[in-house]
Amino acid sequence: MSLKNASIVYRMESGEGRRVWSGVSLDIHRGEWIAVVGPNGSGKSTLASVLLGLNPLSEGQVQRRTNAVTQATRGVLQLPEAQFIGETIAEELDFLPQAGQLTAGERRSWYAEVLAAVGLSLSPERTMATLSGGQKQLVNLAAALAAGPEILLLDEPTAMLDPASRKEVREAVRQAHQRGTTIVWISHRLEEVADASRVVGFGAGRITFDGEPREFFYxxxxxxxxxxxxxxxxxxxxxxxxxxxxxxxxxxxxxxxxxxxxxxxxxxxxxxxxxxxxxxxxxxxxxxxxxxxxxxxxx
Known part of the structure; x- marks a missing residue:
């Protein structure tokens, strides 16, 4: 997946434009783990919505190997409620393609396996409204990982989690990466950059750094x-x-x-x-x- 000279301008009620991105170009290669960092308002979170097809560009291009964006790319965004479709955990997971290929008995085992991958042992019948913010985020991540995407986009996935849950998330993502999934991890927790093979830094709507983690820190x-x-x-x-x-x-x-x-x-x-x-x-x-x-x- 590639971005070529991408720019985004939001039109205000006054009619004036607010430029969020200016001339952003980025190549994402198969099997990479990219950590995206930058101060608040720098444009880094916009990357997730653009690559997921949720935010159109004002200028430039997004180039993909396939037009099946939702199948090839899955994301976990900052606000977990924005991604929920089902009322219960089971209903949420049932929207994944592989769920329809399982019997009722197989599906119960599959629910447990999918949730355990991110450290959850919840009943599939739990309603999403009864979950904590951290549990909701983990369910989102579980569903994204279970889909087996080519690219997994994570926008502050550990922001609402305690240290133990953050460790579970990082380990689950590491395992996905070892299976060949390309990772794009947006975070303000710089200790999470150590997992990456490449760091992309955003500043004022532009890419200000693109290189290895050691060069970024030292x-x-x-x-x-x-x-x-x-x-x-x-x-x-x-x-x-x-x-x-x-x-x-x-x-x-x-x-x-x-x-x-x-x-x-x-x-x-x-x-x-x-x-x-x-x-x-x-x-x-x-x-x-x-x-x-x-x-x-x-x-």
């Missing part, structure tokens, strides 16, 4: 697999003498796309930067607590 340092050593090899010796480790870290951190978008880096990134300031070489630069523990233990 700036120029994230492009070097050996931490700061290549920096020392590629700069002139006399210039290097003017910088100590702390100043180099500040240089890299200042140029970090994460910081430039107005975010504070996650705890793991801040900890790694502090260790680099102390003169440690971390290879690779860690993205999560597990990687941080591993690189420290190997020293």
């Amino acid at each position: 700036g120029e340092a994230g492009e070097k697999s050996e931490g700061f050593e290549e920096y020392e090899e590629t700069e002139k010796i006399e210039k290097l003498k003017k910088f100590d480790k702390s100043e180099k870290v500040k240089k890299f951190e200042k140029s970090s796309p994460c910081v430039e978008l107005g975010f504070d880096p996650p705890f793991v990134i801040q900890t790694a930067m502090h260790l680099l300031e102390q003169g440690l070489t971390l290879d690779p630069l860690p993205l999560n607590m597990e990687e941080l523990a591993e690189v420290i233990s190997c020293r």
Whole structure:
């Protein structure tokens, strides 16, 4: 799926136009996990509605391999109520194509399997109105995963969830990705970026960054697999003498796309930067607590 020079302008009651997107171009490749980040109002959530066919473009094109948008692409949006069709969990799942191919007995087992994939053990007869906001979001995710889409779009899918439920969601999405599903995950939780193979940053209706997670968090340092050593090899010796480790870290951190978008880096990134300031070489630069523990233990 691709966006080519896409722009969106909303017409106000006054007749004036409010430009939400300007010249956005993006290629989504099969099997990728893309994390989409950006401050509020930057245009990142618009991406989900455009790719799901819910928001027409004012200019540009959306190019898809197939015209069957609803079959190839499934989404979980910020407001779960906006996606419900059935009154009960069972009715919601019954709208999936594979439900019609099952007997009554098979369907009961299938309901339990679909819900368990996101950590739910609810009765299929529960009405949607009796669920908490987090449970509703998990039911939406369960239905989206059960459809087996080529592309799964998630717009702040963990926003209303507690830490345990967020862990269940991330694991369920990881498994879908391992089965070949392309993931586009929109989030303000930067710790979730560590799961991605690619980060797309939005700012003021434009794409301001498109690259790997380490480059997003560490700036120029994230492009070097050996931490700061290549920096020392590629700069002139006399210039290097003017910088100590702390100043180099500040240089890299200042140029970090994460910081430039107005975010504070996650705890793991801040900890790694502090260790680099102390003169440690971390290879690779860690993205999560597990990687941080591993690189420290190997020293």
